[in-house]
Amino acid sequence: MAATIKDIARKLSISTSTVSYALNGGPRSVPEEVRVRVLAVARELNYRPNQIARSLITRRSNTIGVVPTEASINLAVTPYFQGVLNGILNTAEILGHDVLVYTRYDVEKPDAFVDTLLDGRADGLIFLAPKIDSHALNRLAAEIPFVVTSDERRNAPNFGCDNASGVRKVVDHLVSLGHTRIGHLAGNLEMADGIDRCEAYKGALASHGLPICEDWLFEGHFTSQGGYNAGQHVFATKNRPSAIFCANDDSALGLLRAAWEKGVRVPDEISIVGFDNSPVSSASFPPITTVRQPLEEIGAAAMTALVNFIETQQRPDGISFETELIVRDSTTRPQEDI
Amino acid sequence: MAATIKDIARKLSISTSTVSYALNGGPRSVPEEVRVRVLAVARELNYRPNQIARSLITRRSNTIGVVPTEASINLAVTPYFQGVLNGILNTAEILGHDVLVYTRYDVEKPDAFVDTLLDGRADGLIFLAPKIDSHALNRLAAEIPFVVTSDERRNAPNFGCDNASGVRKVVDHLVSLGHTRIGHLAGNLEMADGIDRCEAYKGALASHGLPICEDWLFEGHFTSQGGYNAGQHVFATKNRPSAIFCANDDSALGLLRAAWEKGVRVPDEISIVGFDNSPVSSASFPPITTVRQPLEEIGAAAMTALVNFIETQQRPDGISFETELIVRDSTTRPQEDI
DNA sequence: ATGAAAGCGCTAACAT
């Protein structure tokens, strides 16, 4: 049986309060001599403070809860989750917090899920690109501090990138190369990034006076498989765009693979642009022109702001990070111009 | 203030125990009529069970702790962590557990770290490819169930791959292509996978009667940068191997980049083999010949075994998963033979 | 300066 402060107190014939103060270095002062003896006995008994008992009183767990998009399968293999989580973990280490990743999201009973989020194990929450319904989110607001990543539509501090300006850079780049037939492989249209990039794409085309062709709009769901499936379709049609802007690198990669299999050369026959600047985008062949969004900074900023939120009870402002166009070898002038 | 079972009990003029039993559906039965009223009031008061208070009594948190290699920086961007964590999270969801990722490993005070591991928030631990000193691990064994990934030297159930046979497949493949000058870009030699693959490499060469040349042994630390640095050195020397087996894909990728920059063609001038079958290995140019280890299965098996361990108090056996050689385009016959 | 004791929210043994 693990030793408790009671055991220490009994052994030294002093009170548990003195032991507690000695162990924690306050808030009440304890004579040095007593302190030393307490620490000695603690070590001797192999005493470990029980954080659960402490949390029950202090209402602090020093733990931050991370709620994935949907506590879904295979989330740890998506570059978005990886990048943001990396920033969260790095910052958690610095700030002295641990990170609880919630799973068990049951679409059937969202209420039960909300219950677990509020069960006292986390001091605050970070929702990663949430799909959870806004109603549930709003109800949470009264009960626990939380922030959100990559979704400015929520009534919560948001940490993400400026999708509109990022997409504009992509379209400007393609237009400057001479492209006029620009398609879009959309992401998951249930998520803010998916919607925002799609709308930004349409807006950017319009501002260049280019027509939006519904036939050149595909859904890639942010996945490699989604990009591949779309590619199977695109590369079988005659009237296809000369360039496709993909909502993320993973789907761009799938599209690239489909092009390869169909014998469509990239970038000579079709230009492809991704989004994220994930590791695969630079390692692929050809390396993919993409938009860098600072995923790690997004995670770090969300974490920092949340801890601040918890400590001050002052709701922080969100941050929209700038993006950067990274031109690689998957884009060139359209074929007709060569 | 959040409602408690006391509030519900008071409102209904019944005892807290009845409320507790009604809410939990046992272990004592409660008349249906009472149960319904309790649930109604609970909903009305927006009652949420406090898991912390429950944990204090039950000594169960339904939370599994994951201890990264070293609660180090940037771990979420390594394919190993990603793959294994993915398996852990997927399985956690199924088994009804959440996952607490520990950070705050301070090399200066390992004891403090051990304290946090035992502070009651986790029912069991998974050490990912641990570097933590064995002494500390052994002390933990008496206090909490834990398993380990990718380290069979520990006195704990281990979930990993059969490095020896995986490496043998690599060497056999290279030898069958005609290579006799085979180098090794080692991983982190403080970690079991790094050591095991290096030793397996030496053993496999020996079994083919090939000499081991210390000049062809490099350290890549499992990182892309490490591989790149080694490449800077290798490709500047005349007497270099005709093939290099890298301890993982990330370092192979760095080596590939260095080769590219130095104008050394892959695979014509040098064959490169990786390990892991990470996403980049298939997307890179050329796609890298590699060894697939089932990272997700490793994580899933570790999680399943640990939960079982916790529930039965029976220490489970570890599992060594088989590997598979995946031949791609980064290996070919050595130049002299062409 | 120190000890006694209340109590965080819950479970479960014990009592009726």
Add this chain to the structure above:
DNA sequence: ATGTTAGCGCTTTCAT
């Protein structure tokens, strides 16, 4: 069948 009560291990107020 249901209520009373003693804790789980800790922090902190109150009393001395």
